[in-house]
Amino acid sequence: MGADVWIGLLIAGLSRAMIYFLLASGLTLIFGVLNVINFAHGAFYMLGIFICYSFIKLTGSFALAFLLIPLICGLVLGGLTETILFRRVYKAEHAMQLLLSIGVTYIIADVVKIIWGVSPYSTDMPEVFYGVFNLGGIIITKYNIFIMVVSLLTALVMFAVLYKTKIGSIIRACTCSREMTCTAGVNVSRVFSLVFMVGVGLAFMASVTAAPITTGMLGMDTEMIMIVFSIVIIGGAGSIAGALLGAVIIGVIESLAVPILPEFAEVIMYIVVAIVLMFRPQGLFGKVEA
Amino acid sequence: MILWEREKEMYIKSNELSKTRQLTWYFIIFIVLMIIPFIASIFWTNLLTEILIMGLAAMSVNLLLGYGGSLPFGHAAFFASGAYATAILIKETNLPFAVVLILAPIAAAVVGAIFALIITRLYAFYYAIVSACAGMVLWTLCRKMPLLGGDTGITGVDLPVLMSNVKAIYILTAIIVFIMMVFIRVLLNSPFGWIQQAIRENPTRVTCTGSNVLRHRYIAFVISSFICGISGMLFVVHTQSTFPSYAHWVKSGDFVMICILGGMNTFIGPMVGAAALITMQTYITSFTENWLLVLGITICLIVIFVPSGIMGLVKDLPEKIRSLSRKSNSERRFDRMKG
Numbered sequence: 136m137g138a139d140v141w142i143g144l145l146i147a148g149l150s151r152a153m154i155y156f157l158l159a160s161g162l163t164l165i166f167g168v169l170n171v172i173n174f175a176h177g178a179f180y181m182l183g184i185f186i187c188y189s190f191i192k193l194t195g196s197f198a199l200a201f202l203l204i205p206l207i208c209g210l211v212l213g214g215l216t217e218t219i220l221f222r223r224v225y226k227a228e229h230a231m232q233l234l235l236s237i238g239v240t241y242i243i244a245d246v247v248k249i250i251w252g253v254s255p256y257s258t259d260m261p262e263v264f265y266g267v268f269n270l271g272g273i274i275i276t277k278y279n280i281f282i283m284v285v286s287l288l289t290a291l292v293m294f295a296v297l298y299k300t301k302i303g304s305i306i307r308a309c310t311c312s313r314e315m316t317c318t319a320g321v322n323v324s325r326v327f328s329l330v331f332m333v334g335v336g337l338a339f340m341a342s343v344t345a346a347p348i349t350t351g352m353l354g355m356d357t358e359m360i361m362i363v364f365s366i367v368i369i370g371g372a373g374s375i376a377g378a379l380l381g382a383v384i385i386g387v388i389e390s391l392a393v394p395i396l397p398e399f400a401e402v403i404m405y406i407v408v409a410i411v412l413m414f415r416p417q418g419l420f421g422k423v424e425a
Numbered sequence: 426m427i428l429w430e431r432e433k434e435m436y437i438k439s440n441e442l443s444k445t446r447q448l449t450w451y452f453i454i455f456i457v458l459m460i461i462p463f464i465a466s467i468f469w470t471n472l473l474t475e476i477l478i479m480g481l482a483a484m485s486v487n488l489l490l491g492y493g494g495s496l497p498f499g500h501a502a503f504f505a506s507g508a509y510a511t512a513i514l515i516k517e518t519n520l521p522f523a524v525v526l527i528l529a530p531i532a533a534a535v536v537g538a539i540f541a542l543i544i545t546r547l548y549a550f551y552y553a554i555v556s557a558c559a560g561m562v563l564w565t566l567c568r569k570m571p572l573l574g575g576d577t578g579i580t581g582v583d584l585p586v587l588m589s590n591v592k593a594i595y596i597l598t599a600i601i602v603f604i605m606m607v608f609i610r611v612l613l614n615s616p617f618g619w620i621q622q623a624i625r626e627n628p629t630r631v632t633c634t635g636s637n638v639l640r641h642r643y644i645a646f647v648i649s650s651f652i653c654g655i656s657g658m659l660f661v662v663h664t665q666s667t668f669p670s671y672a673h674w675v676k677s678g679d680f681v682m683i684c685i686l687g688g689m690n691t692f693i694g695p696m697v698g699a700a701a702l703i704t705m706q707t708y709i710t711s712f713t714e715n716w717l718l719v720l721g722i723t724i725c726l727i728v729i730f731v732p733s734g735i736m737g738l739v740k741d742l743p744e745k746i747r748s749l750s751r752k753s754n755s756e757r758r759f760d761r762m763k764g
Contacts, residue, residue, distance in 0.1 A: 172550055223729050229496055229549055231728050234685055237678045238724030245718035357675055361561050364554045372550055398569040405558045409543050412555060416547055 142273055144390050150279040152386025153286035154345045158359070159366040159378040160293060161337030167373025168310050168330045171221055172229055174236035176338050177360030178243035183208065183342025184351035185247055188256045197261035197347075204343050209336025217331040222324065240356060248353060255352035264347070278347060285344055289337070293375055306330060310373065362389075365404070369411045371421025380419060384411075451607060458599040462592040471663075472707060474595045476700045477602045478659045483683035483695030484609055485652035490681065491689035492613060493645050494625025496549060499556030501676035502540065502563040503650035506533040507657025508667040509567065512579040522585045526601075526658065533654020534647050536563070541646040545639060548628075557674040567669035578668035582661055598659050605652055610692060612648070621645055686727060688734030697735050 162176045183204065190200045216239060224232045264278040297303040308316040309326055317323045349355075366385050370377025388407055392400040411419065462470045482504055489497040510532035514525045540559040547555055567573045588594055612618050620641050623631045628638050661667050670676065679702075687698025705723075710716045731738055 166550070172553070220725055220729070227728075227732060229553065230490060230681060230685060230689065231732055233496065233498070233553065234678075234682055234724055235728040237682070238721045238728065241717040241721030241724070243721075245715050245721065249715065249718075357673070361554075361557060361674060365558055368551055368554050399565065401565045402562050405562045408555070408558055412547065412551065413543055416551065418551075 139272065140394075141391070144394065145387060146273070146275055146279060148387040148390025149383065150282045150386075151390060152382045152384075153282050154341055155363060155366055155386050156286050156379050156382035157289060157337055157341035157344060158363045159370070159382050160289065160375055161334035161341075162363055163367045163370065163373055163375060163378045164293075164337070165331060165334040166367065168306055169221070169225060169327055171225065172233045172236060173221075173334070174233060174360055175216070175239035175243065176236075176334075176363065177356035177358075178240040179208075179212065179335055179338040180342045180345075180359055181351065181353075181356040182212075182243050182247055183339040184258075184346050184349060184355075185251050185256065186339075187343050187346040188258045188351060189251075191258055191346075201340075201343050205336045205340040208339040209332050213332035213335030214328060216335070217328050221331065222327070225327070240360075244353065244356060251351075253353060255350045257350045258346040260347040282344055285340075289340070290375065290379055297375070302329075362404070365408045368418055369408050371418030373422075374418070374420035377418055377420030447610075455603055458603060459596070461599075462595045467591050470591050470595045472703065474591075474598050474659075474663050476696075476703050477598050478656045478663060479679075479683060479703060480696035480699035481602045481605055481659070482653050482656035483680050483687070483699055484606070485649045485656065486677075486680040487684045487689055487695045488609065488613075488621075488649045488652070489645060490684055491691070491694070492618065492621045492625060493642065494622075495642070496553035496681075497556050497646075497649070498553040498674065498677050498681065499540070499544075499558070499560035500650070500653050500680050501672050501674065502556075502560040503533040503537050503653040504657040504660070504676065504680075505560075505563055505567060505667070505669075505672035506536040506650075507654030508661045508671050509573055509579070509657075510654070511658040511661040512574075512582045512667045513572070515582050515584075516579065522588070529658040530651050530654035533657065534651035537650025537654075538647050541643050541650070545642040545646050557677060560672050560674050560677055564669055564672040564674075567672055573669075574667075576669060578666060580666040582665045582667075584662065584665065588662065594662055597662065601655060601659060605655060606696075609652070613692065617641070617644075682724060685732075685734055688736030688738075688740075691734070691736040691740070694734055694736040701735060 158176065158180060162173060165171055165173050165176075186208065187200055187204055190204060191197060194200070220235055220239065221232075224235055260278060264276075264281055266277055268275045268277065268280065295303075297307060305316065305321055305326055308319070308321070309323055309330075313323055316326075362385065366378060366381035368381075369384065370379070370381030384407065385404055389400050389404050392403040396403060415421070461473060465473070482500065485503075486497055486500050489495050507529050510529040511525060514520055514528060515522075520528070540556070544552060544556050544559065567578075568576050573579070584594075588597065613621075620631060620636050623634075623636075624638055624641060631638050631641075657671065660671075683698040683702055684695050685698070686701055687696065688694030706716065706720075709719050713719070727734070733741065
């Protein structure tokens with residue numbers, strides 16, 4: 136195989152990695168601030184792909200879907216699940232939080248089955264993104280560039296908000312100590328709701344971004360969530376930069392492993408996770424817990 | 426000093442008393458288990474076999490979850506190892522059935538010992554996810570390796586003539602599960618079990634007392650995977666087939682759910698949880714397709730309202746009733762005023 140094939144795979148891997156990053160950033164934000172393990176993240180992703188399919192069929196506009204779905208679903212679904220369910224388990228053991236989010240996963244999976252049935256759906260690619268760019272022999276589809284731009288912009292906005300604004304410093308303060316932030320006069324539970332909504336919104340953003348190149352089907356949630364969780368832990372739970380680096384590592388390795396060992400690409404991915412954790416049990420950017 | 430001696434004597438005496446009581450309980454449970462297949466219909470015998478098997482798997486999870494304080498989320502891997510080892514040994518070799526019954530759990534323990542090298546170094550969230558990843562590795566291998574049957578799994582595992590009816594399978598299951606339950610009980614009441622619980626409460630302090638936390642966690646993990654392998658093996662004997670989905674993390678989630686449903690800090694909780702879950706599943710799937718929806722809602726309700734599980738509820742009940750009746754009217758009014 137020539138170098139161009141490898142570069143093509145590398146680019147495909149990077150664009151996959153960017154979708155992983157969108158998912159992992161929401162998950163790591165929720166874990167870092169709320170200290171909740173949210174297995175339902177994958178289910179939100181699956182739900183988003185199905186909603187996106189129906190929305191585009193109804194309105195015919197990808198741009199509208201891209202703007203509205205993350206916003207509305209994040210606010211409504213994120214808000215509902217947080218206030219009804221997750222708010223009650225912040226202080227419970229991790230096992231309880233984990234089980235609760237599995238419960239939510241089951242509910243969403245069955246609701247999807249009831250509404251959309253068991254057949255797979257795929258969303259059409261908007262016409263703007265047809266075609267490829269040719270950069271001196273390296274061919275990149277327009278949509279891959281769109282994915283990368285969206286994800287990197289998201290990362291930039293997240294960094295800017297977290298480190299340059301007041302709400303960002305409040306969120307980081309909540310990560311350090313919930314009680315102390317509370318005594319400083321901040322309504323912590325409202326901050327938590329906000330962070331959860333943003334996290335869920337990011338999951339829906341990932342699904343809208345991924346919808347034109349993915350086939351929505353039942354069972355994709357349980358597979359996706361494990362990949363995203365491995366990204367979060369090799370990056371270090373709670374770290375956005377870690378999520379970005381982890382996503383790039385996992386996405387590229389998954390993509391490059393395909394021609395070498397087509398059947399066992401996933402296994403190679405998990406072995407990488409194991410190796411990283413053997414040398415850094417807290418993840419690449421994680422802090423050592425006292 | 427004298428006081429201490431007397432307390433020690435009393436402790437030994439009460440221990441002996443509870444030992445005889447325990448032995449009586451073991452005996453009663455064993456007799457009941459053995460009588461059931463001769464009274465119950467084939468449907469109930471099948472159901473009970475499944476409950477015992479899932480209960481044993483959940484108990485092996487509970488060994489780490491409820492007593493060890495870690496979050497094992499990949500025990501489906503060892504369930505599947507036990508299952509696949511049994512299926513392959515019976516299909517591909519001519520080993521006697523009894524030898525297979527010994528080798529299959531050992532295979533699961535070996536897989537567990539390899540994974541534990543990485544997993545037991547980690548805590549909390551990392552522990553959960555990496556053990557789940559271990560399960561997913563096995564899931565991929567089961568699906569892709571031709572030896573392991575691929576996506577369709579291995580079906581039509583022939584059992585010896587002796588094991589040809591439901592009741593024989595039930596009796597084999599009941600005996601093995603009973604032995605393992607006694608084993609777990611003895612293990613939990615040994616110094617090893619106490620150190621496990623101490624690690625759950627505070628690993629740093631256990632290190633200060635001179636015990637090797639890592640080694641204890643490692644050994645507990647291997648024992649737990651061995652027991653989980655046994656339940657996988659029994660499941661193959663029960664259904665005569667094995668599928669890749671046995672290694673998927675959703676299965677591990679089932680085990681954790683059974684533990685919490687039954688009460689994860691109690692010994693018998695997982696068995697009660699398995700009975701509740703499997704009976705519920707059998708009834709609900711008979712009239713609706715949307716079992717997952719019902720299950721999901723049930724899980725949410727349990728986590729929010731009954732986090733201590735069924736056995737926790739049963740344990741607290743006498744105390745709650747007593748505290749209710751002991752309070753006078755004025756005390757109760759005061760309680761209400763306090764809000």
